[in-house]
Amino acid sequence: MHSWEVFIVEDDIRIAEINRKFVEKVPGFSVCGIALNEDEAKEQIAILKPDLVLLDIFFPDMNGLDFLRWIRSEFRGIEVIMVTAATEVDTLKHALSDGVFDYIVKPVIFQRFKDTLLNFHEYKKSILQLSADKEINQNLIDSILKREKAEIEPSYLPKGIDPITLEKVISMLTQYKKGYTAEVLGERIGTSRTTARRYLEYLVSEQKATADISYGGVGRPERIYKYGNG
Known part of the structure; x- marks a missing residue:
């Protein structure tokens, strides 16, 4: 299995450590860093360029949705999973419209978390196949687009x-x-x-x-x- 690097942005170090342990229980995934605030996160993401970022929404010095937009503008190849206590429908809609890969509500259930990482692996594997193939077919397109990220009405x-x-x-x-x-x-x-x-x-x-x-x-x-x- 391909090895994917995960970066955690979470202001509560205890929750960050729980997320780290969850990540490292899933084969093929490792944590390359943890940031507790905006400055740390921006500096380390620019250096490490992880495959995936686990991002909270509520921070003393920033809003996670704004940070998601920054990642989208600066690093198009980095995917983001929101891991947050925010349950407002409008917040979910904004996250989806800004291209979040998934949205997981705290407290995190490990099986749900694991399923998301495995879905991420399958998605990225399909994207990598595009680089190897000279042509694409409908089956490959469907496998990439099958992730359901429709807004919840x-x-x-x-x-x-x-x-x-x-x-x-x-x-x-x-x-x-x-x-x-x-x-x-x-x-x-x-x-x-x-x-x-x-x-x-x-x-x-x-x-x-x-x-x-x-x-x-x-x-x-x-x-x-x-x-x-x-």
């Missing part, structure tokens, strides 16, 4: 249901087949129990999840939510 979701948070809830449910209570799921995704329950009940109403009663260890009835319609 919120109109199909009811008020109070954010598409990015909904994706995170679904991801958690699909990874743990035994299901979650609203309280536990809220802790895992960084929301209140009430917010988690709202998303879970929405999935139940759409017949994308089921809710069963469990009495647990203290005899108190709890709703256990599982992905799928049973």
Whole structure:
């Protein structure tokens, strides 16, 4: 597998280290540097010219979307994955329109993170093939353009249901087949129990999840939510 160099731009060193460990758990990827602010990031990216940048949005000295535009203007060959707590639809739309490769919401789920890096590998492999081929065909074009980066339109979701948070809830449910209570799921995704329950009940109403009663260890009835319609 080709070796891809990843640069991390994150002002929280603890999160930067978590991201570094995640990157280095995926074969074919390594971290070439970490920057905690804009000056460090610009200086090191100009020198290292990484293949991929993991970029947060909220910084004391800059906005990650502005930094994304700077990368796009100065280094067209560098791809960017936003890794952020920002869940506003407008923020996602701006990131997509400025050419972000993917958008991952904190707290990061490793499997989701790994899938993105592997998708990046396949995409770059297809691009490299263009350099070797004298002609292209439709299959090659389709393999390059198959990444779905369409803007998420919120109109199909009811008020109070954010598409990015909904994706995170679904991801958690699909990874743990035994299901979650609203309280536990809220802790895992960084929301209140009430917010988690709202998303879970929405999935139940759409017949994308089921809710069963469990009495647990203290005899108190709890709703256990599982992905799928049973």
